[in-house]
Amino acid sequence: xxxxxxxxxxxxxxxxxxxxxxxxxxxxxxxxxxxxxxxxxxxxxxxxxxxxxxxxxxxxxxxxxxxxxxxxxxxxxxxxxxxxxxxxxxxxxxxxxxxxxxxxxxxxxxxxxxxxxxxxxxxxxxxxxxxxxxxxxxxxxxxxxxxxxxxxxxxxxxxxxxxxxxxxxxxxxxxxxxxxxxxxxxxxxxxxxxxxxxxxxxxxxxxxxxxxxx
Amino acid sequence: xxxxxxxxxxxxxxxxxxxxxxxxxxxxxxxxxxxxxxxxxxxxxxxxxxxxxxxxxxxxxxxxxxxxxxxxxxxxxxxxxxxxxxxxxxxxxxxxxxxxxxxxxxxxxxxxxxxxxxxxxxxxxxxxxxxxxxxxxxxxxxxxxxxxxxxxxxxxxxxxxxxxxxxxxxxxxxxxxxxxxxxxxxxxxxxxxxxxxxxxxxxxxxxxxxxx
Numbered sequence: 001x002x003x004x005x006x007x008x009x010x011x012x013x014x015x016x017x018x019x020x021x022x023x024x025x026x027x028x029x030x031x032x033x034x035x036x037x038x039x040x041x042x043x044x045x046x047x048x049x050x051x052x053x054x055x056x057x058x059x060x061x062x063x064x065x066x067x068x069x070x071x072x073x074x075x076x077x078x079x080x081x082x083x084x085x086x087x088x089x090x091x092x093x094x095x096x097x098x099x100x101x102x103x104x105x106x107x108x109x110x111x112x113x114x115x116x117x118x119x120x121x122x123x124x125x126x127x128x129x130x131x132x133x134x135x136x137x138x139x140x141x142x143x144x145x146x147x148x149x150x151x152x153x154x155x156x157x158x159x160x161x162x163x164x165x166x167x168x169x170x171x172x173x174x175x176x177x178x179x180x181x182x183x184x185x186x187x188x189x190x191x192x193x194x195x196x197x198x199x200x201x202x203x204x205x206x207x208x209x210x211x212x213x214x
Numbered sequence: 215x216x217x218x219x220x221x222x223x224x225x226x227x228x229x230x231x232x233x234x235x236x237x238x239x240x241x242x243x244x245x246x247x248x249x250x251x252x253x254x255x256x257x258x259x260x261x262x263x264x265x266x267x268x269x270x271x272x273x274x275x276x277x278x279x280x281x282x283x284x285x286x287x288x289x290x291x292x293x294x295x296x297x298x299x300x301x302x303x304x305x306x307x308x309x310x311x312x313x314x315x316x317x318x319x320x321x322x323x324x325x326x327x328x329x330x331x332x333x334x335x336x337x338x339x340x341x342x343x344x345x346x347x348x349x350x351x352x353x354x355x356x357x358x359x360x361x362x363x364x365x366x367x368x369x370x371x372x373x374x375x376x377x378x379x380x381x382x383x384x385x386x387x388x389x390x391x392x393x394x395x396x397x398x399x400x401x402x403x404x405x406x407x408x409x410x411x412x413x414x415x416x417x418x419x420x421x422x423x424x425x426x
Contacts, residue, residue: 001358001386001388001397001399002358002424050264051263051264051267054264054267054268055267094348094350094356094399094426095348096344096345096347096348096349096350097350099341099344099345099348099350100345100350100351102341103338103341103342103345124337124341125316127341127344128312128315128316128337128340128341129316130344130388131309131312131340131343131344131347132309132312132313132316133387133388133389134309134344134347134386134387134388135307135308135309135312136309136387137309137310137312137313138313143307145215145216151381152376152379152380152381152404153372153376155372155376155382155385156369156372156373156375156376159368159369159372159373160369160372160373162369163365163366163368163369163370166365167365168364168365169368169387170387171387172368172385172386172387173215173347173385173386174347174382174383174384174385175215175343175346175347176346184215186215186307191365210216212307214307214310
């Protein structure tokens with residue numbers, strides 16, 4: 001799964017001369033929490049988040065009255081508060097790599113570039129939806145979590161058993177186990193009875209950690 | 215994978231009488247974006263950094279900046295917190311917690327046991343699990359396949375890979391281009407990209423979308 005398959009195309013952008021006030025209005029209207037900043041030639045020059053804008057204040061705020069403060073705030077532009085060193089990805093960056101960049105840099109969204117051209121934006125929210133897909137969060141079935149040995153062919157034998165029982169695997173996720181010798185696997189299966197499934201798999205797993213119908 | 219396996223516990227919390235200013239400082243110190251509000255041991259609300267940043271005393275225009283700061287510093291979170299709170303339990307599956315966050319557009323859920331706050335699970339926790347699932351921090355060959363939506367396909371693919379000696383580090387299933395197929399991303403070690411290509415091409419109906 002690559003970034004271009006789940007990004008938003010044609011993101012809403014602002015230019016550096018847009019006021020902070022106007023940028024906040026755009027965010028509220030469009031229900032977005034960050035805006036890429038482009039110059040008059042469409043080149044990406046920065047990014048602003050709602051938080052950057054909410055924390056924005058004129059430098060010498062202490063000595064001002066509310067009117068002066070509001071006046072200065074109304075003049076403050078995106079160019080003055082934006083982040084200039086923008087971390088970007090390309091359309092062909094794997095989604096999990098985009099997720100890793102967001103986590104490691106504590107940022108919620110990444111502009112997507114094709115060469116010099118801004119072609120999209122991928123956000124935490126997009127990645128979130130992919131996670132829901134991955135674990136079949138919106139689908140019904142028997143949900144099983146098992147602890148399996150970390151060795152070759154284990155997934156093949158488990159999925160083989162489920163196929164023999166006539167079950168259809170809706171979702172399958174592998175996680176780190178309790179230690180490096182094992183892994184946790186969560187599977188959602190439809191078309192097979194809960195008890196039958198557990199009985200058939202018991203001999204192939206270290207432990208059945210959880211089973212439920214969802 | 216259940217909420218209790220990945221939640222943060224114990225939780226940093228505040229009371230309804232904590233001031234907006236103190237709550238903001240607590241968030242900055244601890245690098246967190248939301249605080250559950252607890253009164254007499256019971257969860258009564260939650261505030262986000264955003265709630266606090268948007269908080270203003272109502273008749274602000276007649277105040278000087280010093281007065282406004284003073285009023286804000288005294289404003290209790292009770293006035294700006296969200297209540298009632300959407301919560302989960304320790305036994306809620308993680309994908310269900312993620313679904314609740316997505317559907318309600320919220321970034322974190324307090325975890326309760328009999329009305330008592332025992333933890334918190336946030337977007338960031340879910341994010342880390344997502345990376346674990348797709349082994350974002352591990353090395354290997356990564357292949358993405360378009361697979362017909364029918365029984366036994368995953369079994370056939372994993373069997374073909376095992377037969378070639380490949381070790382599956384992670385496997386994720388996504389929706390495909392339409393309801394008749396699915397996309398599967400697998401990360402593997404101990405197999406060359408060429409052997410892998412050959413292994414999966416033996417499985418009927420499978421198309422390689424990407425390999426790297």
